[in-house]
Amino acid sequence: MGNTFGHLFRITTYGESHGGGxxxxxxxxxxLVEISEAEIQVELDRRRPGQSKITTPRKETDTCEILSGVFEGKTTGTPISILVRNKDARSQDYSEMVQTYRPSHADATYDAKYGIRNWQGGGRSSARETIGRVAAGAIAKKILHIVNHVEVIGYVKKIQDIEATVDPDAVTMEQVESNIVRCPDLTCADRMIDRIEAIGREGDSIGGVVECVVRNVPKGLGxxxxxxxxxxxxxGVMSLPATKGFEIGSGFAGTLMTGSEHNDEFYTDEDGEIRTxxxxSGGTQGGISNGENIIIRVAFKPTAxxxxEQNTVTQDGEETxxxxxxxxxxxxxxxxxxxxEAMVALVLCDHLLRYYGQCKVV
Amino acid sequence: MGNTFGHLFRITTYGESHGGGxxxxxxxxxxLVEISEAEIQVELDRRRPGQSKITTPRKETDTCEILSGVFEGKTTGTPISILVRNKDARSQDYSEMVQTYRPSHADATYDAKYGIRNWQGGGRSSARETIGRVAAGAIAKKILHIVNHVEVIGYVKKIQDIEATVDPDAVTMEQVESNIVRCPDLTCADRMIDRIEAIGREGDSIGGVVECVVRNVPKGLGxxxxxxxxxxxxxGVMSLPATKGFEIGSGFAGTLMTGSEHNDEFYTDEDGEIRTxxxxSGGTQGGISNGENIIIRVAFKPTAxxxxEQNTVTQDGEETxxxxxxxxxxxxxxxxxxxxEAMVALVLCDHLLRYYGQCKVV
Amino acid sequence: MGNTFGHLFRITTYGESHGGGxxxxxxxxxxLVEISEAEIQVELDRRRPGQSKITTPRKETDTCEILSGVFEGKTTGTPISILVRNKDARSQDYSEMVQTYRPSHADATYDAKYGIRNWQGGGRSSARETIGRVAAGAIAKKILHIVNHVEVIGYVKKIQDIEATVDPDAVTMEQVESNIVRCPDLTCADRMIDRIEAIGREGDSIGGVVECVVRNVPKGLGxxxxxxxxxxxxxGVMSLPATKGFEIGSGFAGTLMTGSEHNDEFYTDEDGEIRTxxxxSGGTQGGISNGENIIIRVAFKPTAxxxxEQNTVTQDGEETxxxxxxxxxxxxxxxxxxxxEAMVALVLCDHLLRYYGQCKVV
Amino acid sequence: MGNTFGHLFRITTYGESHGGGxxxxxxxxxxLVEISEAEIQVELDRRRPGQSKITTPRKETDTCEILSGVFEGKTTGTPISILVRNKDARSQDYSEMVQTYRPSHADATYDAKYGIRNWQGGGRSSARETIGRVAAGAIAKKILHIVNHVEVIGYVKKIQDIEATVDPDAVTMEQVESNIVRCPDLTCADRMIDRIEAIGREGDSIGGVVECVVRNVPKGLGxxxxxxxxxxxxxGVMSLPATKGFEIGSGFAGTLMTGSEHNDEFYTDEDGEIRTxxxxSGGTQGGISNGENIIIRVAFKPTAxxxxEQNTVTQDGEETxxxxxxxxxxxxxxxxxxxxEAMVALVLCDHLLRYYGQCKVV
Structure with missing residues (x-):
């Protein structure tokens, strides 16, 4: 095990960068959830390489096929299998990686653990592995939307030191998708794009922070x-490649406040709903959703x-x-x-089913 | 489910602040692991209230009893049940909390989820729940020590804006335990203690950051x-009460660096071991331990x-x-x-068993 | 793991024959399920030794204590911990078993697996381990009753070759409990009791078959x-000590029939319900309950x-x-x-929660 | 969940009778386990329809493709995905089943549970679902063979009342595969084949018992x-379609014996090994393998x-x-x-990994 995530809404991913798919x-x-390959493809296209000038120019269309679990356009409650074939295998690009360990990559640890490694394109540790997560996340999002109009919206909050100003209560998916860096603060977005292009030209890389908000969350999940x-x-998010940190609500900054400053006071709104x-808190108290927006942030390191040129060693320990x-x-x-977004949606969908049951939720 | 953690080394906790235990x-x-109640008690005493002038003065001795799974001083491979009886139940202190929701506490969400709540002392959401984790962590630490002299050492890295200087490669448990705030930087420790005492006198609270290092980690875990x-x-650590953030290695600060600055270059040490x-990276690459020290940080919010005096509402939504x-x-x-430390040790011990099997590890 | 059963309604048992409990x-x-120690005790008393002249005369009152998860007489949705202290420890009775392996008992395999064994009274492999199951089963039964008036009724169907005539659609708990062998066919019951007493006098043992019916099962579980x-x-039932076989519905006898004889024809009853x-089939088709009574049988071998006197070996392999x-x-x-009954109730309750969710079922 | 089996060696199956695969x-x-599509195909060919005159004449070649987890002929420790495309979809044969429930089949219960059903060819409840199990079982068998020369051999023990005489300690795979009914007792095999052909001509069906032996089992599993x-x-075996009963060792017949007759006496063999x-017991005591052969039997009902012609109802409850x-x-x-064989091998392989760990077993 290790490739399965979730308890009731449970996904199992497979596949390496190269090979069958x-x-x-x-x-x-x-x-009884209406779902189509086209809807899943929308999310896969947001993830795929070659989508803009600031991503890798590798051309992977990542076309998905639903193999099971959907009948006449609706889910049947049985397992949904989604396959994306591998293409464009320029594995000669990786030939030097057969022997040489890429610094801060998983080559050495896979060898240490398994004694064998599919060295083509990073094998299982390739970001290509996340295709399955994003495909499943598309279905999770759909279910969340059906049940309570739950919205899961992620965006780039920071690239290196360039920090966007975004209102998580109001940001829209249209704003996120309006530019290639997926930052709803358009002034920042331009600066981020320039920075990424510049660093790319140098043959170097940079990281940043993704923020994700979930709105219309039912109370009681978790x-x-x-x-x-x-x-x-x-x-969920720390299992994504390249992540180094996670925050919810006030996060690390919250440690600078006093309790009286940090606590979220309760009140009763016009609908008689208890609110803060x-x-x-970022939408949860005691580990259970309180109906406020869930707000989390994830730190991604610069691409490894x-x-x-960097110093490293070969599989045999020789320096090179x-x-x-x-x-x-x-x-x-x-x-x-x-x-x-996919990982957040998968967790919420799983807890939705733990609360309402598999067959009674939709 | 929800109260079980781990796959092969698996703990299940129970109990509320008040009630049987x-x-x-x-x-x-x-x-065949030698373990005694006294060894577990050492860790429980580090966790218990009333241990110093900067913790709650509640007197809870938290004496543990091993009910099963240990025979003639050794574990038998069967479930180990550890019980700590509840005492000192001044539940009248909580009488106002029957009706009134404490801001940023779990009272309201437990009511929303379950429709009922043991309101005495926070019930299940009380920090008292962590006794079971710490007791299990004591055994996990012992196993880690036996297998590879693995050391798990946590300490207070920050209180509000007071940040300690600590060398995670060299810090000792003795240094941590040399002062009541558990900060190995003694100058900082004094300032932290003063700050906590001052805020306590005001009836307010503060938070901070715990750092934890794991040394002598075998390669290949994860x-x-x-x-x-x-x-x-x-x-594991985000399931602890009051946590708001998590980092490994460079964490959020790593997002400010370039790839060429951030990558850990490999070399071969005098023993022929591949090192960085x-x-x-903080001790893992691709989710697998690489033999370097694991270093993580956890943000704790100010006590809720x-x-x-704060504004809030009653169970019925009336403002008070x-x-x-x-x-x-x-x-x-x-x-x-x-x-x-306990949560980190539990995860490592679980992965140790996933790598080596339950019965072949020690 | 290995001591946890169930997914959403999940129990973890612990404890050996001797030791704390x-x-x-x-x-x-x-x-919000009303539950008391007295209700649990009723089931424990049906399980305990010394209850009649045909069970072991060991006196174990098996008094249970609820340590957590119940507040003011109602479950709170948090873990329910139930403890039964061990008593009457005549461990000298087992002194010969320190070294000598009882034939068809677990002494030798526990030693082979763990390299250590609590030899007092069978340790973890003692039937005393089932106390936790029966206590949990009492709560599962209560939930099943609340949700749909589901009844779980077990009884002795066979002792050796003495086979009772019982109508599973009509049998009552009163009939089962009307005699000490728990066989609702009273003529057979007398013969069974005589047989057990006779074999006991010889210092030998016998086995038989328990049948269990579940009525008012909601459609759709599984x-x-x-x-x-x-x-x-x-x-669930094959994890009970001393079990050698399991059947549902027609069982092994069903293999003698043709399909046209065996198939359960459908009809629509006066309430418009589709019935067979x-x-x-024994209440399930394709692994899902169809609303008919679930009927299962379990073979128990003669007590080991x-x-x-029997031939055997010591721990060191010497014949004795x-x-x-x-x-x-x-x-x-x-x-x-x-x-x-407990194992069947636990499985049904688990599937009830998988269907309806934890918090919405009652 | 529900479509995943095993803890450390864990399989997840998907797919319906018709659709992508x-x-x-x-x-x-x-x-580092050497495995090829050809080896898996051998087992799939034993399972596939159309293999002889006594199976359905449907032609399904069931050709498998390994999509991931195998590199240069060896497993890499990452998930192995195996796909068999669906073919020969004569779904018009099933058109009457859109509305009409087949007696003792899963049509009605799937509708009751999910409110939707892929009615083509039985959908998910088709025996075609077992392809994934058998493919995974082929790999499990290979691992068992590598680790300890463990052999898993199943055969037809009974067809209706025709019972074969087979020595489980000596039977070979060659004997099993020497005839189309897979019964190593050749005289019985002929009678079984005649019986099946006769019942098939009548348009009816029959059931029977499969026995399975596992040899060279390491002590300590379970x-x-x-x-x-x-x-x-x-x-595992009761999750196979059409199963009604399970036995290990003496099974139901063991309930007719006394303890002194039933117990397996220990002795020490010439190699100093403790044996019975x-x-x-059928190879386990206290739930743990004792090194003797594991022997189990499974009852299969007549094909539904x-x-x-049979009486039944439509989806709307109308009799037809x-x-x-x-x-x-x-x-x-x-x-x-x-x-x-596949289910038995999967369980043993899972417990092998729980005992020895994932990466240290082979």
Missing amino acids: VGVVIDGCPP VPVFDRLEADIAK RTNR TIRK TLAAKGRHDPCVLPRAVPMV | VGVVIDGCPP VPVFDRLEADIAK RTNR TIRK TLAAKGRHDPCVLPRAVPMV | VGVVIDGCPP VPVFDRLEADIAK RTNR TIRK TLAAKGRHDPCVLPRAVPMV | VGVVIDGCPP VPVFDRLEADIAK RTNR TIRK TLAAKGRHDPCVLPRAVPMV
Whole structure:
């Protein structure tokens, strides 16, 4: 195990960068959900390489095929298998990586653990593995939307030190998708794009922060004490490649405040609903959603594979240098946005089913 | 489910702040590990209230009893049940909390989810719940020590804006335990203690950051793609009460660097071991331990329960104010150190068993 | 792991025959279920030794204590911990078993697996371990009753070759409990009691078959393809000590029929409900409950521990003989009835929650 | 969930009778196991329809493709995805089943549970679903063979009342495969084949019993108290379509013996190994393998789908009759043999990994 995520809405992914294909099996999906390959493709296209001048120029169309679990356009409650064939296998680009370990990449640890490694394009540790997550996330989003008009919206909050100003309560998917870096603050977006292009030209890379908001969350999701909603979300996003940190609500900045400043005071709104005036909690209290917007942030390190020459060793421990060829993203953030959304949506959908049951939720 | 953590080294906790007691069942513990109640008690005493002038003055001795799974001083491979009876139940301190929701506490969300709540002392959402985790963590630490002399050392890195200087490669448990705030930087420790005392006198609270280092980690722990070591650690620590953020290695600060600055270059040491010169990765690459020290940080918010008056509502939605009575920690950090260590140790021990099997590891 | 059963209504048991005690933690219990120690005790008393002249004369009152998860007489949705202290520890009765392996008992395999064994009274492999199951089963039964008036009724169907005539559609708990062997066919019951007493006098033992019926089962429980209702029930009952076989509906006898004889024809009853005229399926089709009564049977072997002398070996492999002292059941069947009921109830309750969710079922 | 089986060696199956295909993802497979599509195909060919005159004449070649997890002929420790495309879709044969429920089939219960059903060819409840199990079982068998020369051999023990004489300690795969009914008792085999042909001509069906032996089992597999080896095997085989009963060792017949007759006396063999003289236990004691051969039996009911006319109802509850068209097996037993072997092998492989760890077993 290790490639399955979730308890009731449960996904299992498979596949390496090269080989037959990558995909996902979704087990526990509620029946009677209308879903099409086209809807899933929309999310995959947000993730795929070659979508803009600031992503890797590799051309992968990543066309998905639903193999099972959908009948006459509706889910049947049985496992949904989605396959994306691999293409465009320029595995010669990776030939130097057969022997040489890329710094801060998973080559050495896979060898240490398994004693074998599919060295083509990073194998299982390639970001290509996230295709299955994003495909499953598309279905999770659909279910969340049907049940309570739940919206999951991610965006680039920071590229290096360039920080966007975004109102998580108001941001729209249209704003996110209005530019290639997926930053709804358009002034910042331009600066981010310039920065990424510049660093790419140098053969180097940069990282940043994705923020993700979930709106219209039903109260009561999350199961103490270990399956707190934020704990499951933390696990989900920290299982994405290149992540180094996670925050919910006030996050690390909240540690600078006093309790009287940080606490979210309760009030009763015009509909008689108990609400909080502020949202430093980030949408959960005691690990259970409180109906306020869930707001999380994820730190992504600069892409490990760079064209600049670095010191490293071979599989046999001999010291050497490496300047990666291939076609790599100078910054993963724009493509990471749908990945973060997917993981957040999967966690919420799983907890929705734990609360309402598989067959009674939709 | 929700109260079970881990796959092969698996703990299930139970218990509320008031009632018969709190405890843990540890399933999957390797056989033939020497363990005593006294060893577990050492860790529980680091966690218990009333241990110093900067923690709550509640007197809870938290004496543990091993009910099963240990025979003639050794584990038998069967479930280990550890019970700590509840005492000192001044539940009248909480009488106002029957009706009134404490801001940023779990009262309202438990009511929303379950329609019922043990309102005495926070019930299941009380930090008292962590006793079972710390007791199990004591055994996990012991196993880690036996297998590879693995050390898990946590300490207070920051209280509000007071940041300690600590060398994670060299810090010792003795240094951590040399002062009541558990900060190995003694100059900082004094300032932290003063700050906590001052805020406590005001009836307010503060938060901070716990850092935890794991040394002598075997290579190869962690299972991609979802059960990456850092993902499981993130889930573990984010399931602790009052946590708002998690980092591994460079964390959020790593997003400011370029790839060429951030990457950890490989070299071969005098023993022929492949190592990295820097450790911005924080001990894992691709979700698998690389043999370098694991370094993580956890943000704890200021304690939610404060004596200062705050606006809130009752269960029925009527607006009111609350100034908590009871005896609360002005800062959870000193007592959070063993909790973080426990969760980190539990994850590592679980992955150790996934790598080596339950019965062959010790 | 290995001591946890169920997915959403999930129990973890612990404890050996001797030592602090045995118990169970129930995780995922729906909130707001009224439950008392007295109700649980009723089931424990049906299981306990010394209840009649045909069970072991060991006196164990098996008094249970609820440690958590119940507040003011109602479940809170948090883990319910139930503890039964061990008493009457005549461990000297087992002194010969320190070295000598009882034939067809678990002494040798526990040693082979774990390299250590709590040899007092069978340790973890003692039937005493089932206390936790029966206690949890009492709560599962209560929930099933509340949700749909579901009844789970077990009884002794066969002792050796003495086979009772019982109508599973009509049998009542009163009939089962009207005699000490728990067989509702009173003529057979007398013969069974005589047989058990006779074999006990010889220092030997016998086995038999427990049948269990579940009535008023909601349609739709069970999750193909692996978590079919009958597969989960099979696992549950085959995890009881001394079981050798499992059947649902027609069972092995069904293999003698043709399809046209065996198939259950459908009809529509006066309420417009689709029903089957016969019930060779035993209440499930395709692994999902069809609303008909679930009928299963479990084979229990003769008690392994007997007073008659047998050939065996010591821990070191030296050949020897053993004539067990201690006080053992000549036949486990009467006490096995509540164990089978408990496992069946636990599986049904788990699937109820998978269908309806934890918090929405009651 | 419901479509995942196993803990460390874990399979997830998907797919319906019609649609894109059926398949399996195997997670947790040890690395460095040599495996080819051809080896898997051997087992699939034992399962496929149209293999002889006593199986359905449907032509399905069931050609498998490994999509991931195998690199240069060896497993890599990452998920192995195996796909078999669907072909030969004569879905018009099933057109009457859109509305009409086949007696003792899963049509009605799927509708009751999910409110929707892929009615083509039985959809998910088709025996075609077992392709993924058998493919995964082929790999499990290979691992078992590598680790300890473990052999898993199933065969037809009974067809209706025709019972074969087979020595489980000596039977070979060659004997099993020497005839189309997979019964190593050749005299019986002929009678069984005649019986199946005769019943098929009548448009009716029959059932029987598959026996399966596992030889060279390492001691120590199985985890009390719930994940006993026989409990996990019971769940595995009872999750196969058309199963009605399970036995291990003496099974139901063992209930007729006394303890002194039934117990397996220990002795020490010439190699100093502790063994049992008889094997009524069937290879496990206390849920843990004792090194003797594991022997289990599974009852399969007569095929539900028959050409003879039966009374039934439509989806709307209207009474009607049904005489199935299509091409169905008059007896599933010959094709069930590899299915039983697969489930048994999967359980053993899972417990092997729980004992030795994923990466250290091979």
